Amino acid sequence: MADSADQEFAYQEFAYQEFKAARDHLLRHRGDLDGARDFPRPRAEHFNWALDWFDREAAGNDAVALRVVDLDTDGGVLRETALGFAELSRRSDQVAGWLAAQGVGRGDRVLLLLGNRVALWETMLAAIKLGAVVIPASTLLSPEDLADRVARGAVRFVVAEAALVGGFAAVDGLGTDWTGITVDGPAEHWLRYEDAYAHEGEFRPSGATRADDPLLLYFTSGTTSSPKLVQHTHRSYPVGHLSTMYWIGLRPGDVHLNVSSPGWAKHAWSNFFAPWNAGAEILIVNQPRFAARPLLDAMARLGVTSFCAPPTVWRMLVLEDLTRWKVPLRELVGAGEPLNPEIIERVRDAWGVLLRDGFGQTETTAQVGNPPGIEVRPGSMGLPLPGYEIALVDPLTGVVVTEPGAEGEICLPLASEPLGLMTGYQDDPERQAEATAGGFYHTGDVAFREADGYVTYVGRTDDVFKSSDYRISPFELESVLIEHPAVAEAAVVPSPDPVRLSVPKAYLVTAPGHEPDAETARSVLEFARARLAPYKRVRRLEFAALPKTVSGKIRRVELRGREHDLHGGPEAPARGPGRGTTEFWEEDFPREQP
Structure with a gap:
């Protein structure tokens, strides 16, 4: 022994x-x-970040590790909680011991559905110490999203806020075997997280944690497709x-x-x-x-x-x-x-x-x-x-682009052993093979590199489009548009056009004090025209809310689909119901034509 x-x-x-x-x-x-x-x-070969790093650094360390401040609607402080490193180490040991007593073991999948509250950090540390696999989830997910995560994530335990328990009604019909643990309130058939604070006994890990054991499973936010399930290890994310x-x-x-x-x-x-x-x-x-x-x-x-x-x-x-x-x-x-x-x-x-x-x-x-x-x-x-080492790869030929200023997909050479790269997409061999084709991890993002190595973002491979045979970066156009004082947010997508195949169209959210009307549209179009090359010119705009993922990223894929529905698509540009109700084209302002 x-x-x-x-x-x-x-x-x-x-x-x-x-x-x-x-x-x-x-x-x-x-x-x-x-x-x-x-x-x-x-x-x-063996590494457990919570045990081998956090606890070691926390020993005798009373400096504040976590401070959570809750404000009311007027900005007043409702409560403020501050915990030192040593205290968090002790509390996470207690939670780990209690979770182990409830049956949480090495490799078990734990769905974490908590807001920014102390229990989130305690549970993360505790789960790492136990060797469990954490599946973090947003508190804004729909019941259908939760059912998908429980099923695809093979979840055995759920730690969720009491107010969110009702969202698991759809999960109950899946026939999956999982145990619920509720935070900040009771729920029928769910264990109470607060009971962990009464747990007694010294926590002892069940054994060594291999650095390449799974630690986290993340569902991506799905900006262009259905969420992917990304797996990280005790090495890839902590290190x-x-x-x-x-x-x-x-x-x-x-x-x-x-x-x-x-x-x-x-x-x-x-x-x-x-x-x-x-x-x-x-x-x-x-x-x-x-x-x-x-x-x-x-x-x-x-x-x-x-x-x-x-x-x-x-x-x-x-x-x-x-x-x-x-x-x-x-x-x-x-x-x-x-x-x-x-x-x-x-x-x-x-x-x-x-x-x-x-x-x-x-x-x-x-x-x-x-x-x-x-x-x-x-x-x-x-x-x-x-x-990290970065290579820019031509998406069509798979050849590494070396000329300064030439665009390519941002890729990580797998032979360089990228420090924080995932181990793969869980149970999705097709996506995994596509993402690692040719000896690279493919990010799906396009950039160009200057002679001295500086990398400039162009856009997602799905978002970059052609207009009159010129490649258009939405990000570049959006950066110009938000310089206008009337524009708070902007998203540029291709709008089908019978002559140019497509033209850049901007969806705009107005800043406070500005109206989404023709006068503002004229001003924005003039502003952009003066700052963009003719082939990049924003020729249409529409004032509308921008569709976003739960994590706040703009879903241009939805806007592209809307453009296809409105204007018929490049294969039949005359089809479609016509313009949006707050849409303006440069043709609406004939005096501004060159």
Whole structure:
């Protein structure tokens, strides 16, 4: 028995020291990307991030690890909970022991349906310690979505908020064998999570965790197709998010705020692994409905040093006079979709801090980015991050594109062992084969690279389209459109045209104080025409709400389908009911014709 305990301690110590060496190397090489890329990769056969890293770093550490602030509708503080690293380590041990007593074991699938509450972090840590496989899910999913996740995810346990239990009625008819655990309230036939706090006895893991054992199963947000089920391991996400930590620029003791909903990969990126890899505090600000001013008030009061938000949030924040809030910010980043240069400039003018872009996916961690200390090029995503090599591949020929400025699909050479790459799409061999064809992982995103390696995003392979035989990047056109003061959000798609095959059409959401009328349409079209090459000209626009995934990404695939229905499709462009009720074409303003 003693030999077994000694052996266990030996591999845990090795895994800890190996991970710490990699983390510390990246911290030392802040601002030195070339030096950072030479970090020693953790390759231990056995690794359990919660046991071998978090608990070791938490021992005797009372610094705040997690602070959750709940605001009311007026921005007042309803409650504020702060837990230190040592306390979270102890509480997650207690929850792990209780879950084990309920039958949760190594490899069991646990569906996690919780908002930003302390139980979410306790359960994540506990599940990792147990070797269970976590399936994070959004609290906004429909009953049909939940049934799909339980069935395709082969779920054995569900941990959900009491208010969401009713959504599982459709799941009950599946005939699957699962156990429900409810948080913050009772539910018939469900166990009570709060009973975990009364559990007694020291938690002992059931055995060693292999680094390549499955840890997470993520359903993608489905911007262009049905959700895929992405599998990550105890190595790919905990270790992989060293690249994310480096991109954000996190340091021990930072107060890090990330606006992201639980259930999506970005939440694990920036609200779990990356901050705690660095030893930073995770700050959560919960609002009944997003409002910029209360969030900014909380950031100033709580001393936020690093802040991450998706472009949707940044677009709302820049509508405020940001100079009114004195926040000790050092790092600002955006992720989820590319950042428009106009937003970056507005933030820098207000706060004097550069808002930096980055790129990654549910299938990976941060692949490309602008980490602290490098030159930031307007419109560029930056450079490959530590742990990643990038190749641009012609989608038609499969040949690597090497000419500066030539476009290609962003791909990861599999031979380079990408740091945070998934192990694959669960139970979907066709998608897996397509995603890894030719010795590359294919991201489905198009970019071009400058001679010195800087990568600039063009668009999703499904979103880039041709007009009069010219390739059009929706992102480039959208970046111009949102510079207009009347435009809060924009999405560009091809609109069928009998002459040009298709023309760029913009769906727009107006900013406060502007009406979705002909006068605004004329102004926006004139503005875009003056700033875009003739072949890129936005020739049609429509004021309408933008369809989005639950995680907030624009579903251009729906808008493309709507254009086909309205205007008949390129094969028969005369068909269709005609224009939308708030749609305007450049032909409506004849005086503006060249």
